[in-house]
Structure formats: structure tokens, C-alpha cells
Amino acid sequence: MKPHKQYDIAFVGLKSGKHEFDYDIDDSFFAEYGTPDFSNSRLHIRLLFEKQNRFFLLKFEITGQVTVNCDRCGDPFTMPVWDEFKLVVKLVEDPGTTQEEDPDVIYISSNESLLNVADWIYEFASLSIPMQRVHPDKDRGVSGCNQKALDMLKGMQEKGKTTNNPIWKDLEKFKNN
Numbered sequence: 001m002k003p004h005k006q007y008d009i010a011f012v013g014l015k016s017g018k019h020e021f022d023y024d025i026d027d028s029f030f031a032e033y034g035t036p037d038f039s040n041s042r043l044h045i046r047l048l049f050e051k052q053n054r055f056f057l058l059k060f061e062i063t064g065q066v067t068v069n070c071d072r073c074g075d076p077f078t079m080p081v082w083d084e085f086k087l088v089v090k091l092v093e094d095p096g097t098t099q100e101e102d103p104d105v106i107y108i109s110s111n112e113s114l115l116n117v118a119d120w121i122y123e124f125a126s127l128s129i130p131m132q133r134v135h136p137d138k139d140r141g142v143s144g145c146n147q148k149a150l151d152m153l154k155g156m157q158e159k160g161k162t163t164n165n166p167i168w169k170d171l172e173k174f175k176n177n
Ligand SMILES: [Zn+2]
Pocket: 070, 071, 072, 073, 074, 075, 134, 135, 144, 145, 146
């Protein structure tokens, strides 16, 4: 895919120390990577970038909301999103031969002058959206689900027609991933 220029950090020109970058992403950002299984995403990414001599510390703080379909009743609802992720980027002579087990350490060549953070934003934003999506309970533990839909599902289960229900298809998809 085409690299997003607005996600380039020209680190050579930055002073040592802490910097902050802010990004707002929505469904169009995710669509460049594939078909998202949510909609109406409004996510804010606050990137804290600390420049040191031979490495950078990156912290991505993700906040916002997405609309997802409930795993239990199938109705859409708005889910808040909050998460944070850290990365270390090290500058080395030859990143191809540098090995480290830690997946949170990234090596780039010391000849580079730009760091593109779009793929990390995509990865971390995707991870910040919970896999389990069920309506939050209302007061006193009452399910927030669409009761009509649940009753209908129950009726279909009793008739043994569950295989035609889209929710089960989604579950199959999930298992195959
Ligand atoms: Zn529900």
C-alpha cells in the first residue's frame, strides 16, 4: 500500500527528548488495510516519541470509539476503545542481521531519516478493539442486549435452524482466523 506521508516522523530534525504527535483516524484509514469488521470508528492516537542518541521510545495511546455488532444479539452498539502500546526503535548499522527475540524492539538503519508510523497505528488500533463484543449490562446486571433478538435466536435454536443465523457464521469466521 501507499505510505502515508502524514505519518512520517522526520526524526533527524528533532531535538533529543520528548515529542508528541497526534493523529485522528476513521474507517477510511482501516479500509486501506482491509475490510474492518466495525464502523463509525473515531480514534485518536497520541504518540509520545522520545528521542535518544541511538534509539527512540514510542508510546501509542489510543482512545475513541467504534460501532460493532453484538456477539450475543447481533445489534450494533458503540464501544469505547482505550489502550496503549510501547515500542523501542533502535538505530543500527545493518538492521537485516540484527536479531532480537523481543517483538517490541524494532531495528532500522542508521542511514534512515524518516520513520513511518502508519502500520503501527493500524496494528495497535486494531488490537485496541476488543475481540469480545457484547452489549454492556444496564443497571443492576440487566443485559443491555436486544431482548427481542435474543428471544428470536432462542426460538431458532429450538427449531434447530442455528446454522442459518449470521451470528454463527461470524463465529465460524472467527474460528478460521
Ligand atoms: Zn447484545
